[in-house]
Amino acid sequence: MKPYSLDLRQKIVDTYLQGGISQRKLAARFCVTLSFIEKILKQYRETGNIAYKVRIKQTPPKLNEQQLNVLKEIVEENNDATLAEIREELEKKVGVLIGRSTVDRMLQKMDITIKKNITCFRKRNRKSSIIKG
Structure with a gap:
C-alpha cells in the first residue's frame, strides 16, 4: 500500500x-x-515532521538459496503435490517449517507453477474413502 x-x-x-x-x-x-x-x-x-517513514530494512526471506533449491527439487519430483504436502516434505528435508502461503509465495518468486492432475486427486480421494469406509 x-x-x-x-x-x-x-x-x-x-x-x-x-x-x-x-x-x-x-x-x-x-x-x-x-x-x-x-x-x-x-x-x-x-x-515536527509529517513525512512518511522510508523502510530501510526489508524482512529477510524465510528460506536461503540452498533451501530454495531443495524446494524446487521437491516440486520437480512431485508436481501434483499440494502446498501442504510440499511444506511437509520441505520440513523433512531441510528441517524448516513454513506456512502454506509462504510456500506459495516462494514458488511464485521462483516463477514455478504447480499444475494439478485431476485424475491424481480422484484416485487419492477414492483411496482415502475406501480406507475410511
Missing part, C-alpha cells in the same frame, strides 16, 4: 491545529482511519 501524500498529511495537521475538530471527525472528514490520524499527529508532536 502506498503511503498517504505529504499534501494530505499537511492538510490533516493544519486542520487539527486550527482546533475545534476531534480526531474522529478529522478521520471521517479526510476518509482515513483514526489510527492514521493518531499516528500522524503523534509523529508531528514528537519530531
Whole structure:
C-alpha cells in the first residue's frame, strides 16, 4: 500500500491545529482511519515532521538459496503435490517449517507453477474413502 501524500498529511495537521475538530471527525472528514490520524499527529508532536517513514530494512526471506533449491527439487519430483504436502516434505528435508502461503509465495518468486492432475486427486480421494469406509 502506498503511503498517504505529504499534501494530505499537511492538510490533516493544519486542520487539527486550527482546533475545534476531534480526531474522529478529522478521520471521517479526510476518509482515513483514526489510527492514521493518531499516528500522524503523534509523529508531528514528537519530531515536527509529517513525512512518511522510508523502510530501510526489508524482512529477510524465510528460506536461503540452498533451501530454495531443495524446494524446487521437491516440486520437480512431485508436481501434483499440494502446498501442504510440499511444506511437509520441505520440513523433512531441510528441517524448516513454513506456512502454506509462504510456500506459495516462494514458488511464485521462483516463477514455478504447480499444475494439478485431476485424475491424481480422484484416485487419492477414492483411496482415502475406501480406507475410511
